[in-house]
Amino acid sequence: GIQVEQSPPDLILQEGANSTLRCNFSDSVNNLQWFHQNPWGQLINLFYIPSGTKQNGRLSATTVATERYSLLYISSSQTTDSGVYFCAVESGYNNNDMRFGAGTRLTVKP
Amino acid sequence: NAGVTQTPKFRILKIGQSMTLQCTQDMNHNYMYWYRQDPGMGLKLIYYSVGAGITDKGEVPNGYNVSRSTTEDFPLRLELAAPSQTSVYFCASSLPGLAGYNEQFFGPGTRLTVL
Numbered sequence: 001g002i003q004v005e006q007s008p009p010d011l012i013l014q015e016g017a018n019s020t021l022r023c024n025f026s027d028s029v030n031n032l033q034w035f036h037q038n039p040w041g042q043l044i045n046l047f048y049i050p051s052g053t054k055q056n057g058r059l060s061a062t063t064v065a066t067e068r069y070s071l072l073y074i075s076s077s078q079t080t081d082s083g084v085y086f087c088a089v090e091s092g093y094n095n096n097d098m099r100f101g102a103g104t105r106l107t108v109k110p
Numbered sequence: 111n112a113g114v115t116q117t118p119k120f121r122i123l124k125i126g127q128s129m130t131l132q133c134t135q136d137m138n139h140n141y142m143y144w145y146r147q148d149p150g151m152g153l154k155l156i157y158y159s160v161g162a163g164i165t166d167k168g169e170v171p172n173g174y175n176v177s178r179s180t181t182e183d184f185p186l187r188l189e190l191a192a193p194s195q196t197s198v199y200f201c202a203s204s205l206p207g208l209a210g211y212n213e214q215f216f217g218p219g220t221r222l223t224v225l
Binding site: 030031045048086099101 | 160
């Protein structure tokens with residue numbers, strides 16, 4: 001199946017700093033989603049972004065499908081941004097089988 | 111809309127016991143999914159359904175069964191619980207659309223411990 005790699009695995013930031021999280025995938029994708037899993041375990045949809053660029057407040061994401069990667073940008077980080085960020089992709093050859101990366105654990109310190 | 115709801119929130123089982131994890135969605139989504147998340151890992155797909163009466167295996171289906179008799183409900187059954195099934199279980203749903211759109215929406219999860 002499709003492989004999904006996220007980097008870095010862990011990231012510690014001071015409040016107010018910016019960061020870039022990366023998601024590489026091994027094959028063509030139909031769908032790509034970014035999620036934030038908060039410290040209570042809840043999965044929050046951030047972006048549905050199989051291609052192109054989207055922005056939502058301090059967060060933005062870019063997917064370059066032809067080069068098989070996606071980036072999540074967090075600007076002016078806040079302590080509430082802490083948690084684990086997951087990238088998940090649905091292969092172009094195997095619909096309905098969404099594969100998750102191992103996540104990036106972000107800690108934002110006050 | 112309540113979205114995707116799951117019950118129970120927490121459960122402890124003894125080895126060999128059985129249980130059903132409940133999942134309901136009120137968004138009229140025709141696709142539903144079950145995932146498990148082991149500590150420090152991403153989610154893995156157990157089973158999915160593209161509509162009432164249709165189910166299919168995902169990446170890790172062994173030890174589980176599902177049924178889909180209505181659009182709203184997608185229960186997950188563990189017949190003989192094993193310690194390896196200790197995990198957090200997430201249910202999700204989606205409504206595929208044009209150009210391959212298939213954004214999934216997740217429930218709050220069920221934390222299951224098998225002792």
